Amino acid sequence: MPTPTSGDLPQVKKPKSGVSDPVKDAALIAGCRKGERRAQVALYQQYKDWVFNIALRMTNQQQEAEDISQKVFLQIFRKIASFRGDAALSSWIYRMTVNICINHFRKEKKRKEHISNELSAVGEQGTSGLQSRNEGFNLAPHLKAAIRALPAGYRMVFVLHDIEGHKHEEIARMLKISSGTSKSQLHKARKELRTYLEPFIEIHSTL
Amino acid sequence: MNCSDVENRLNDYLDGALAGGEADEVQAHLRQCQSCKQQCTSLEQILAQASSLPTETPPNSLWQSIESELDRVPVIATTNLAGRFHDWMSGLTAQLQVPVPALKYAGAMALLICGMLVGKFLLPLPEGQNQIVAPAPAAGEVQLANRATSYIEKSKILFLGIVNADLEDLQNSSWQSERHMARGLVREASFLKENLSRKNDARVRQLVEELELILLEIAMIEERQDLNNIELIKGGIDRKGLLLKINLADFADKPEAQDF
Numbered sequence: 001m002p003t004p005t006s007g008d009l010p011q012v013k014k015p016k017s018g019v020s021d022p023v024k025d026a027a028l029i030a031g032c033r034k035g036e037r038r039a040q041v042a043l044y045q046q047y048k049d050w051v052f053n054i055a056l057r058m059t060n061q062q063q064e065a066e067d068i069s070q071k072v073f074l075q076i077f078r079k080i081a082s083f084r085g086d087a088a089l090s091s092w093i094y095r096m097t098v099n100i101c102i103n104h105f106r107k108e109k110k111r112k113e114h115i116s117n118e119l120s121a122v123g124e125q126g127t128s129g130l131q132s133r134n135e136g137f138n139l140a141p142h143l144k145a146a147i148r149a150l151p152a153g154y155r156m157v158f159v160l161h162d163i164e165g166h167k168h169e170e171i172a173r174m175l176k177i178s179s180g181t182s183k184s185q186l187h188k189a190r191k192e193l194r195t196y197l198e199p200f201i202e203i204h205s206t207l
Numbered sequence: 208m209n210c211s212d213v214e215n216r217l218n219d220y221l222d223g224a225l226a227g228g229e230a231d232e233v234q235a236h237l238r239q240c241q242s243c244k245q246q247c248t249s250l251e252q253i254l255a256q257a258s259s260l261p262t263e264t265p266p267n268s269l270w271q272s273i274e275s276e277l278d279r280v281p282v283i284a285t286t287n288l289a290g291r292f293h294d295w296m297s298g299l300t301a302q303l304q305v306p307v308p309a310l311k312y313a314g315a316m317a318l319l320i321c322g323m324l325v326g327k328f329l330l331p332l333p334e335g336q337n338q339i340v341a342p343a344p345a346a347g348e349v350q351l352a353n354r355a356t357s358y359i360e361k362s363k364i365l366f367l368g369i370v371n372a373d374l375e376d377l378q379n380s381s382w383q384s385e386r387h388m389a390r391g392l393v394r395e396a397s398f399l400k401e402n403l404s405r406k407n408d409a410r411v412r413q414l415v416e417e418l419e420l421i422l423l424e425i426a427m428i429e430e431r432q433d434l435n436n437i438e439l440i441k442g443g444i445d446r447k448g449l450l451l452k453i454n455l456a457d458f459a460d461k462p463e464a465q466d467f
Binding site: 037040041044048049050052053056057065066069070073074077078079139140143144147158162163165183186187190193194197198201 | 218245246248249250252253254256257258260261262263264265266268269270272273274276277427
């Protein structure tokens with residue numbers, strides 16, 4: 001499968017949580033272009049959670065997410081001089097992150113493990129959730145575990161569509177698949193997630 | 208619409224991708240069917256949670272890994288010079304007002320001529336054939352001149368190989384040997400820039416820096432590069448060939464430039 005070029009990537013939405021600040025970004029870019037370590041640290045601090053979480057959702061493991069994040073930031077610092085400012089810095093970083101994740105995904109050997117492999121882990125968390133029901137039901141830990149346990153193909157599409165908010169046409173261009181395949185993968189991903197998360201939701205609703 | 212129809216349409220329904228009539232039918236079914244309604248509610252909850260998952264923080268060791276890599280590889284020089292490389296490229300294109308393909312082929316020829324000029328004017332001449340009478344340089348200066356000459360020669364060989372290779376071959380190449388050679392030359396460039404400090408060294412130092420711009424691009428190149436990056440490097444070498452020719456012609460006119 002060919003490596004995607006930046007031209008394959010769609011326009012991306014701005015980061016969710018106020019990551020992008022044009023004035024601050026301009027100062028960071030100028031400092032990083034001069035190779036100032038202080039600017040590099042500041043840029044890292046500004047974008048580390050965002051980059052890391054995209055990588056974490058798209059990959060299966062913490063270590064992989066760390067490796068991808070490291071690669072992203074090194075590439076940012078090495079290529080910052082070629083950033084022309086046509087788009088926001090956050091968009092540039094986002095594209096770089098997604099591109100590296102996609103390349104990682106392509107290199108990843110076809111994963112044999114199925115979501116059921118992780119079911120016990122999800123189950124354990126579910127039990128502890130029930131024990132502490134007075135603190136309120138929180139689906140997030142179960143959902144994160146279930147997303148991570150999805151086969152890589154499903155996970156990528158689910159993350160890009162339901163977490164990052166891309167359309168099927170955009171996902172199709174990014175992953176070099178058809179829109180139909182993207183829709184079908186998403187359908188299967190959601191079905192898997194629902195199958196394993198529904199018991200927790202039902203139990204909570206009856207408490 | 209039965210349960211199976213609804214299940215097949217549930218994703219599109221929640222994504223707002225169903226036509227009005229179909230959406231109404233799904234809605235009507237959901238009002239009557241507890242099982243499908245439960246499925247729909249579960250999925251809604253999952254999607255709502257997915258879009259607002261709590262942010263996780265990477266470990267502190269992540270920055271330490273990045274920093275040690277930054278210390279290991281000369282990123283500081285890279286960023287500055289790479290930026291100047293791009294500025295210089297766009298400036299040159301605008302100045303010359305020549306189409307890129309014309310520059311590309313003219314540049315390749317110019318590079319060959321430059322190679323000959325480098326050999327003629329920068330390589331040490333056999334004893335007794337020196338055309339310019341100048342005070343004998345100190346041993347350190349001779350060594351410096353030799354290193355500069357070697358640097359220019361090696362850069363020339365590397366660039367010629369890239370300029371003359373097919374784009375497709377370059378795209379599929381691992382770039383391993385080129386990258387390795389370029390990195391070595393970048394290190395050599397740092398030494399030369401530090402030591403070519405005399406007034407008369409200015410032109411040679413400038414040439415060293417200009418070659419370094421492209422060497423840095425090559426040193427950073429990754430396997431299976433996209434076409435744009437390769438074309439940028441090839442184009443840069445071509446155009447740099449023109450510049451080399453100008454520089455070296457200057458050396459020929461101004462004898463002091465040969466004095467490292």
